[in-house]
Amino acid sequence: MIHSTPRLRFAPSPTGPLHLGGARTAMYNWAAARALGGTFLLRIEDTDQARSTEASLRIILAGLRWLGIDWDEGPEQGGDYGPYFQMQRLHLYREAADRLLAEGHAYLCYCTPEEIEVGRKELEALKAGFSGYNRRCRSLSSEQRAAFERDGRKPNVRFKMPDARVMQVHDLVRGHVEVNTKELDDWVMLRPDGVPLYNFACVVDDIGMQITHVVRGEEHFLNGIKQRLLFEALGAECPLYAHIPLILNMEGKKLSKRDADTNMLDYRDKGFPAEAVFNYIALLGWGFSGDRDVFTRAEMVGAFKIEGIGKSGSKFDEEKLRWMCGEYVRHWTPAEFVQRARPWLADAVPTAAFTTHAAWLQNALACYQERVAILNELAAKVGWLFADPAMDEAAAKNLVKDPASKQWLAAYAEHLQNSNLPPSWPADRQGVDDVVHLPTKKDATAAACAFWTPSAIEHDCRAFTETLGVKFGHFVHPVRAALTGTDKGPGLFDVLFLLGKDTCVRRLRTAAT
RNA sequence: GUCCCGGUCGUCUAGUCCGGCCUAGGACCUCAGAUUUUCAUUCUGGUAACACGGGUUCGAAUCCCGUCCGGGAUACCA
Numbered sequence: 001m002i003h004s005t006p007r008l009r010f011a012p013s014p015t016g017p018l019h020l021g022g023a024r025t026a027m028y029n030w031a032a033a034r035a036l037g038g039t040f041l042l043r044i045e046d047t048d049q050a051r052s053t054e055a056s057l058r059i060i061l062a063g064l065r066w067l068g069i070d071w072d073e074g075p076e077q078g079g080d081y082g083p084y085f086q087m088q089r090l091h092l093y094r095e096a097a098d099r100l101l102a103e104g105h106a107y108l109c110y111c112t113p114e115e116i117e118v119g120r121k122e123l124e125a126l127k128a129g130f131s132g133y134n135r136r137c138r139s140l141s142s143e144q145r146a147a148f149e150r151d152g153r154k155p156n157v158r159f160k161m162p163d164a165r166v167m168q169v170h171d172l173v174r175g176h177v178e179v180n181t182k183e184l185d186d187w188v189m190l191r192p193d194g195v196p197l198y199n200f201a202c203v204v205d206d207i208g209m210q211i212t213h214v215v216r217g218e219e220h221f222l223n224g225i226k227q228r229l230l231f232e233a234l235g236a237e238c239p240l241y242a243h244i245p246l247i248l249n250m251e252g253k254k255l256s257k258r259d260a261d262t263n264m265l266d267y268r269d270k271g272f273p274a275e276a277v278f279n280y281i282a283l284l285g286w287g288f289s290g291d292r293d294v295f296t297r298a299e300m301v302g303a304f305k306i307e308g309i310g311k312s313g314s315k316f317d318e319e320k321l322r323w324m325c326g327e328y329v330r331h332w333t334p335a336e337f338v339q340r341a342r343p344w345l346a347d348a349v350p351t352a353a354f355t356t357h358a359a360w361l362q363n364a365l366a367c368y369q370e371r372v373a374i375l376n377e378l379a380a381k382v383g384w385l386f387a388d389p390a391m392d393e394a395a396a397k398n399l400v401k402d403p404a405s406k407q408w409l410a411a412y413a414e415h416l417q418n419s420n421l422p423p424s425w426p427a428d429r430q431g432v433d434d435v436v437h438l439p440t441k442k443d444a445t446a447a448a449c450a451f452w453t454p455s456a457i458e459h460d461c462r463a464f465t466e467t468l469g470v471k472f473g474h475f476v477h478p479v480r481a482a483l484t485g486t487d488k489g490p491g492l493f494d495v496l497f498l499l500g501k502d503t504c505v506r507r508l509r510t511a512a513t
Numbered sequence: 514g515u516c517c518c519g520g521u522c523g524u525c526u527a528g529u530c531c532g533g534c535c536u537a538g539g540a541c542c543u544c545a546g547a548u549u550u551u552c553a554u555u556c557u558g559g560u561a562a563c564a565c566g567g568g569u570u571c572g573a574a575u576c577c578c579g580u581c582c583g584g585g586a587u588a589c590c591a
Contacts, residue, residue, distance in 0.1 A: 011591090013590085045591065047590090050590095116588095116589085127515095129515040131515085173518095179516075179517070183516050183587075184516095184587085188589050191589055195589095218584080220586095220591085221518080221585070223586090223591090246584070246585075250523090250524075285526095287539095291540085293541090294540090310525095313520095314525065314526090315524060316525095319542060320524070323541055368553090370553055370554045371552070458550090472550070474550095477551070490552085493550085
């Protein structure tokens with residue numbers, strides 16, 4: 001190991017939001033740093049001035065925070081190895097470039113883009129395989145150089161690649177790989193305006209920030225070769241590299257806007273639990289164990305090894321992500337569920353329900369905890385709790401399936417009128433044991449409180465259907481339709497309990513007419 | 514074109530390094546059943562894979578070679 005403490009980084013360029021792939025890269029670096037007891041830092045690669053924006057940076061940082069990926073050094077955090085924005089480190093690149101120039105590892109290139117293109121075409125015509133920059137400026141005489149300067153040409157700084165050196169490298173994920181440097185260009189390190197290009201800035205900073213491990217997408221594999229050479233030229237030891245496969249869509253193509261939300265914050269805003277998204281992303285190329293795939297961040301850190309990342313590409317599966325979300329939602333306590341769902345309920349639930357009728361609301365929402373995976377699905381389901389619902393098609397059908405059902409409803413309305421059904425929200429429900437946490441504690445006994453519990457209501461209802469001479473199974477469907485306007489949802493007696501006497505009676509009578 | 518990497522159920526993967534414990538395990542999806550007042554949850558069970566062809570070996574998903582397919586790279590983007 002190069003440095004005593006492992007130091008890892010995530011180095012996004014703020015040219016767009018934090019997407020799935022970036023989130024995974026950040027996560028693996030983060031997890032490795034935490035697992036190794038090292039430092040995780042953020043470095044902002046903002047050298048693409050045309051595309052970098054402040055807004056993107058904010059979105060990236062928010063996305064990371066949302067996923068629970070925290071950094072020890074970087075933006076809004078500081079640290080001893082800053083600055084952490086590349087545009088604030090230009091002098092460091094200039095220095096390194098001068099050194100490389102002086103030591104003969106780099107040279108000035110005066111070629112115009114057009115000239116480079118012409119050179120490339122010529123090499124291509126040779127059909128010798130590799131085609132790139134023809135290295136014309138490598139061997140410029142001082143006269144030629146002076147002539148270019150007189151023409152007002154401003155030089156790039158190019159790195160001198162070895163002609164045909166076989167690089168034997170070890171990649172933490174790919175293992176032993178050999179690459180011949182003849183496949184590589186003399187690449188540009190520094191532009192005339194002093195702004196560095198990716199490979200150069202990356203290495204100068206990895207040295208400066210004492211990075212020990214680099215986990216990044218496989219599109220950087222060849223960059224890794226260029227970078228190793230640069231580390232060597234600069235007399236520094238290079239970090240351990242791990243190049244991981246990309247995330248693909250279900251067709252095996254590059255993930256696009258059509259396949260998944262490209263912005264992590266979209267998942268947040270739709271109500272995907274962050275823990276679930278984190279958990280799911282972790283699984284894209286890494287396995288917790290042979291027989292478990294639900295785990296906490298801490299458990300991941302405990303089990304994570306860079307070498308354990310898979311070599312084959314993985315496809316993003318929305319269905320499994322959705323399942324994972326449900327898995328997390330169901331494990332929250334009812335109180336937690338209310339609290340976490342609240343932002344998505346602003347329009348669907350009256351504020352008073354959260355404050356003066358919190359216990360009642362908690363009961364009501366608890367009924368949906370196993371029926372919802374993504375929080376934005378909730379609002380559309382709970383309307384019947386607060387306002388007389390419109391009847392959907394399936395419910396309307398259930399209402400008329402049996403010609404006698406309207407009579408049942410009318411009779412049941414009368415029956416409930418004289419019953420111990422709890423009062424309706426938002427009327428005073430004092431004395432009602434609203435803390436039964438439906439639907440998990442249906443067995444609370446009727447004797448325990450002044451008003452009926454769901455199980456007591458059911459008991460009574462079964463008896464009632466008998467006196468009515470109707471099969472219980474037939475009876476419940478029209479009642480559910482009348483009360484909720486749909487044919488799905490919580491247990492019917494939870495519905496009655498939550499709605500209370502006045503509302504139930506009113507809706508039954510309305511449906512009976 | 515050239516170079517690099519990969520290929521286990523439809524999907525994510527375990528197993529591959531150190532061949533036998535793999536008649537290939539788990540999860541999602543799907544199907545069937547159970548529970549049930551609906552939906553959902555839960556439970557039980559089923560379908561489903563070592564890309565193909567050659568080797569090596571007593572024995573190969575695991576090692577070797579070839580083929581095919583997929584991905585990545587080949588910038589004054591990162």
